[in-house]
Amino acid sequence: MTAQTVVVKIGGSTLGHSDTSLADTVALHARGVNVVIVHGGGAEISRWLDRMGLESRFVDGLRVTGEEELRVVTAVLSGLVNKVLVTDLIASGGRAVGISGVDGRLAHAVITKPELGRVGDIETVDPHVLTVLLAARCIPVISPVCWGTIDDRPCLLNVNADDVAAEIAVALNSTSLIFLTDVPGILDARGEVISRIASREVDSLIAAGTIKGGMIPKARACERASRSVPRARIIDGTVAHALLREMEADPGGTTIVTDELA
Ligand SMILES: Nc1ncnc2c1ncn2[C@@H]1O[C@H](COP(=O)(O)OP(=O)(O)OP(=O)(O)O)[C@@H](O)[C@H]1O
Ligand SMILES: [Mg+2]
Numbered sequence: 143m144t145a146q147t148v149v150v151k152i153g154g155s156t157l158g159h160s161d162t163s164l165a166d167t168v169a170l171h172a173r174g175v176n177v178v179i180v181h182g183g184g185a186e187i188s189r190w191l192d193r194m195g196l197e198s199r200f201v202d203g204l205r206v207t208g209e210e211e212l213r214v215v216t217a218v219l220s221g222l223v224n225k226v227l228v229t230d231l232i233a234s235g236g237r238a239v240g241i242s243g244v245d246g247r248l249a250h251a252v253i254t255k256p257e258l259g260r261v262g263d264i265e266t267v268d269p270h271v272l273t274v275l276l277a278a279r280c281i282p283v284i285s286p287v288c289w290g291t292i293d294d295r296p297c298l299l300n301v302n303a304d305d306v307a308a309e310i311a312v313a314l315n316s317t318s319l320i321f322l323t324d325v326p327g328i329l330d331a332r333g334e335v336i337s338r339i340a341s342r343e344v345d346s347l348i349a350a351g352t353i354k355g356g357m358i359p360k361a362r363a364c365e366r367a368s369r370s371v372p373r374a375r376i377i378d379g380t381v382a383h384a385l386l387r388e389m390e391a392d393p394g395g396t397t398i399v400t401d402e403l404a
Pocket of ligand 2: 153182184304356
């Protein structure tokens with residue numbers, strides 16, 4: 143039987159609380175599961191932009207990224223955040239390798255909303271580098287800085303980490319895509335967790351303003367991935383052993399299901 147492949151997106155909001163997520167990742171990997179980590183780092187980027195006198199601005203949960211902000215995003219995500227995660231995974235006993243969407247030409251992005259600046263949508267994923275790392279029993283840790291072109295010149299693009307996780311999960315034919323964030327799942331208007339949601343309901347919850355901010359790209363990413371990835375989940379990464387509990391019955395959180403299964 144081929145090994146299961148699980149793509150885990152670790153939210154920047156849970157970094158620092160995520161001690162058990164990394165130990166869980168190594169434990170899952172030791173059980174023979176292929177684990178790929180994609181990380182965000184929104185809070186850390188905002189702190190560094192602030193230190194440099196630059197403002198953080200968002201449109202529908204996506205960071206507006208000018209030339210100067212892109213330098214900070216790249217340094218913080220592909221440098222600091224990525225290396226801290228890799229070090230912590232190594233300390234937990236995993237052979238983690240930190241890369242970005244640029245390395246091995248993993249993820250090619252294009253600018254679709256020029257008003258956001260150097261922000262891209264993923265157009266193609268070349269999973270070769272991940273296949274090689276997984277075959278060598280490494281744990282790839284991916285920062286969402288991707289490659290693209292502007293006026294025929296190569297450039298870096300900031301891509302929302304939720305989108306990167308979803309596209310990679312699809313390209314790897316993953317068995318599951320799990321978003322670890324700082325809330326217990328998608329919450330309804332009364333603040334209660336929606337345990338199961340059909341893809342088609344995502345847009346109406348966004349239109350109603352129930353899903354907003356950083357949950358918009360996450361819900362949309364799940365919606366897209368759910369068409370081919372059997373399990374798409376949003377769970378609270380601040381809960382101890384959240385990731386290992388995913389292997390048990392009734393783990394809580396939100397499952398996004400494709401409309402045909404709803
Ligand atoms: N309906 C909703 N249910 C739950 N959370 C929501 C909802 N609408 C908006 N949110 C917000 O979305 C946030 C999660 O997205 P956010 O982008 O902040 O975190 P992340 O994606 O885990 O981290 P990062 O962006 O650093 O990778 C929650 O903390 C919450 O404030
Ligand atoms: Mg986010």
